[in-house]
Amino acid sequence: MIRYAVIGAGWIAQEAFLPGVPATGNSRVQALVSGHPRARELADFHAIPEVLGYGDYDALVASDRIDAVYIALPNSMHADYAIRALRAGKHVLVEKPLATTLEESRAMIAAAEASGRFLMTAYRLHNExxxxxxxxxxxxxxxxxxxxxxxxxxxxxxxxxxxxxxxxxxxxxxxxxxxxxxxxxxxxxxxxxxxxxxxxxxxxxxxxxxxxxxxxxxxxxxxxxxxxxxxxxxxxxxxxxxxxxxxxxxxxxxxxxxxxxxxxxxxxxxxxxxxxxAVDHFAGQLAYFSDCIAAGTAPEADGAEGLAxxxxxxxxxxxxxxxxxxxLDLPPRPRHPDATMERRFAPTTHRLLL
Structure with missing residues (x-):
């Protein structure tokens, strides 16, 4: 079971990501990092043990309580939170677009390569x-x-x-x-x-x-x-x-x-x-990423896919x-989405919108 921290408690986390986690069978959310005033209510609804503020983020990713983070923050914050998690030895699933500049994107990829951890861009349709x-x-x-x-x-x-x-x-x-x-x-x-x-x-x-x-x-x-x-x-x-x-x-x-x-x-x-x-797109991509982490196999939608x-x-x-x-002058991608990446999970109605 891969243990995640969800970073950001906005609409996409509430509406789509958190409801899909239980269906995966290989993933669970250990912590919710948010400044939302009702974050504890959201965490309780989804049986998430920990609720932390952004000031506690570095201590969380440095701990052994989680294996990976899912970053659902505004685009301008993706690189900072991803790099900090990767440097601490945690895998990262980050919403698209990957970052806001090429320099940020390349720094995220470099941090993943240096740490030996996976950086995956959240292209949920690659598993649909x-x-x-x-x-x-x-x-x-x-x-x-x-x-x-x-x-x-x-x-x-x-x-x-x-x-x-x-x-x-x-x-x-x-x-x-x-x-x-x-x-x-x-x-x-x-x-x-x-x-x-x-x-x-x-x-x-x-x-x-x-x-x-x-x-x-x-x-x-x-x-x-x-x-x-x-x-x-x-x-x-x-x-x-x-x-x-x-x-x-x-x-x-x-x-x-x-x-x-x-x-x-x-x-x-x-x-x-x-x-x-109808399938749960977010359960599918999360189950796929957790499969990759467990098997030690790099995900197809890696940082370079987001960089392209x-x-x-x-x-x-x-x-x-x-x-x-x-x-444009981009190198060809070594991989493209294929049938082996398909994950099917039924949608759920178990969600709380704050």
Whole structure:
């Protein structure tokens, strides 16, 4: 049983991570580190023994009471808390994006390598059955050679959310566009070569005084093109579509953890639709990471996977800022998500939202 400390008691921890832990069978939460005034209530609800403040973090990771940490803090705090845990000899599962700068990202990877501990970026879809089935269908040649990827992910973000603040490196690109970007990289099984991008924000909307509301991106891959749109100001949408030389594939829904995935595959006049069962994405990724820790096997979605998306995200920002086509030069990934990583756990209704 791998023992975790959860760092941060915000919405994602309350709504998604903590409820999924008991289903894994190989993980438990030993400590909750938070400044939330009702953190003890949350901990009691989930039978978490310890509640600590951020000032107690270093002593916790230096102790033998935990094996790993899950970092659910704002983006600007990821690197600091991850590096401190890794240097203390603890494994780290950190929410995406990995950090806010390439320097921070590389420092996190270096800390993991120096300590011999695992750093995993929380790409929960890498363990989700519908996503993996789509990637396996593409690799099996079901649509021929993929040549064009399109995707959209958007919803109405509530005013006051920290993801609307530039100081936290907030915005739709970093928060949800990364899902589209990551999907495109694995659909093509390659890294992008160049990017163009544009963004906009409604002038009278108080949510978008610091960040863009809408971002549109075009990426050139060795085999084709990828285009995606992400937004904090649209009706809810989440899909990805891959057009190949001999067919097309559509995942809709495609990204949100609350929804069950549906896969539509068209080959000429033949259309097949596969509706996947609803699964707990967070239980799946946690069970996978704990399996990796127990077996001493590095996770696929390691720090370098998070760094690859970071390089692309920053290039997209540069393209928005300058209007130029920005070239990218990334090494190929040695691994991509595959069927061996699938984990299926039924969703739970046992959650407490403070």
């Amino acid at each position: 059955p519908g996503t993996l089935a789509a990637l396996e269908a593409i690799r099996a040649g079901k649509i021929g050679q993929p040549v064009h990827f399109t995707s959209a992910f958007g919803f109405q973000s509530a005013i006051g959310n920290h993801r609307l603040q530039a100081s936290y490196w907030g915005g739709p690109l970093q928060d949800i566009g990364v899902y589209c970007l990551n999907a495109a990289r694995h659909v093509f099984g390659a890294e992008p070569l160049a990017v163009q991008a544009m963004a906009s924000r409604p002038p009278q909307d108080p949510r978008f005084t610091e960040i863009d509301a809408h971002v549109a991106v075009t990426l050139r891959f060795p085999q084709g093109l990828a285009q995606f749109f992400c937004s904090f100001g649209t009706e809810g949408v989440e899909y990805c579509r891959v057009l190949g030389t001999q067919g097309e594939l559509i995942l809709d829904p495609a990204f949100r953890f609350e929804n069950a995935m549906s896969l539509r595959l068209r080959q000429g006049d033949r259309v097949t639709v596969t509706d996947f069962p 998306d970071m390089v692309a995200l920053l290039a997209i920002e540069e393209a928005i800022r300058t209007g130029a086509t920005v070239a």
